[in-house]
Amino acid sequence: MDLTEQQIERYSRHILLQQVGYEGQLKIAQGKVLIIGAGGLGAPAALYLAAAGVGTIGIIDADVVDITNLQRQVIHHTPDIGVPKVTSAANKIAEINPDVRVIQYHSWFNPDNALQIISDYDFIIDGTDNFPTKFLINDACVMVGKAFSHGGILRFEGQTFTHIPGTACYRCIFPKVPPKNLVPTCSQAGVLGSIAGMLGTIQATEALKYILGIGDLLTNKLLVFNALNMQFRTVPVKKNDNCPVCGTNPSITELVMEEQAVCELKTK
Amino acid sequence: MKITVNGEAKQYEQAVVTVADLLVLEQVASPEMVSVQQNGDFVATEQFETTLIHDGDEIDFLFFMGGGSIPDFSNI
Numbered sequence A: 001m002d003l004t005e006q007q008i009e010r011y012s013r014h015i016l017l018q019q020v021g022y023e024g025q026l027k028i029a030q031g032k033v034l035i036i037g038a039g040g041l042g043a044p045a046a047l048y049l050a051a052a053g054v055g056t057i058g059i060i061d062a063d064v065v066d067i068t069n070l071q072r073q074v075i076h077h078t079p080d081i082g083v084p085k086v087t088s089a090a091n092k093i094a095e096i097n098p099d100v101r102v103i104q105y106h107s108w109f110n111p112d113n114a115l116q117i118i119s120d121y122d123f124i125i126d127g128t129d130n131f132p133t134k135f136l137i138n139d140a141c142v143m144v145g146k147a148f149s150h151g152g153i154l155r156f157e158g159q160t161f162t163h164i165p166g167t168a169c170y171r172c173i174f175p176k177v178p179p180k181n182l183v184p185t186c187s188q189a190g191v192l193g194s195i196a197g198m199l200g201t202i203q204a205t206e207a208l209k210y211i212l213g214i215g216d217l218l219t220n221k222l223l224v225f226n227a228l229n230m231q232f233r234t235v236p237v238k239k240n241d242n243c244p245v246c247g248t249n250p251s252i253t254e255l256v257m258e259e260q261a262v263c264e265l266k267t268k
Numbered sequence B: 001m002k003i004t005v006n007g008e009a010k011q012y013e014q015a016v017v018t019v020a021d022l023l024v025l026e027q028v029a030s031p032e033m034v035s036v037q038q039n040g041d042f043v044a045t046e047q048f049e050t051t052l053i054h055d056g057d058e059i060d061f062l063f064f065m066g067g068g069s070i071p072d073f074s075n076i
Helices: A005-010 A021-030 A042-052 A085-096 A114-118 A131-144 A193-212 B019-025
Strands: A032-036 A056-060 A101-105 A123-126 A147-154 A157-163 A221-226 A231-236 B002-005 B008-011 B035-038 B041-043 B058-062
Touching: A005 A021, A021 A193, A032 A042, A042 A056, A042 A085, A042 A193, A056 A085, A085 A101, A114 A131, A123 A131, A123 A193, A131 A147, A131 A157, A147 A193, A157 A193, B019 B035, B019 B058
Parallel strands: A032 A056, A032 A123, A056 A101, A123 A147, B002 B058
Antiparallel strands: A147 A157, A157 A221, A221 A231, B002 B008, B035 B041, B035 B058
């Protein structure tokens, strides 16, 4: 595989970087990233990964664009209201960068499709809001040895870490899904739209670093920030021997959608 | 007693004896939902009441945080 002259020009600011270069850009072009949830986190992640020239971007989301999404889900525009999020996202990616192959999954990520879908990708971005899916992504990635980026936002705060095989996973930190309504979600408590951009672009950066094999990933550490005072903190976290999925004696050996919901405002 | 809580040096007049006491003093909402690290090691929720805190300990509270595909709950 070679880059065309036009591609060399398009990616020149990457190629100039000593840690990327021509070879690195080729790695990006061959990279495959799955974005689970084309929402607040998935939107900025998808935009930057597309612009960066990631060869294959998979997007899974069964939802359609809603007017309340537009405050932060920057890949979706006003005329997209009512359009499936995967379609809306794929259209924008095609406009940004025709080099990118987009694979759309207009469905929910669930225990039946999880392993098959993630097996096609190098890196997975968790852009979901609900805890059962966050735990499912974690368990599926741990079971098949995939790298992923966890992301969470609420009000003015965000948290993220990266898992690669052998490092702390989500369940090392939070062993089980929280019960309904004990943890507020963004739709109950609100979120400053730009927080989603801050966090989603960190996740995209981790994906690019992983593909390139450069720098230090956010493994074995949880990055937390509060945008009100703009303080960032990295909390070291250890792989937990008692972890129910990656510990020495795991109790979770197959994928399940654990516990129904954080809150159910409407049903589908 | 001096403890570092979430990276911040804190001094307590009160006797902070256990992790559960500290969660009360720090007015942590839904303490059963918080992950606690003491000097870098996780404390199991069921051991909050019995895990003693020592002068100079570094304690981190880690909270659940959702994410991006919001506010439609139909994807749950």
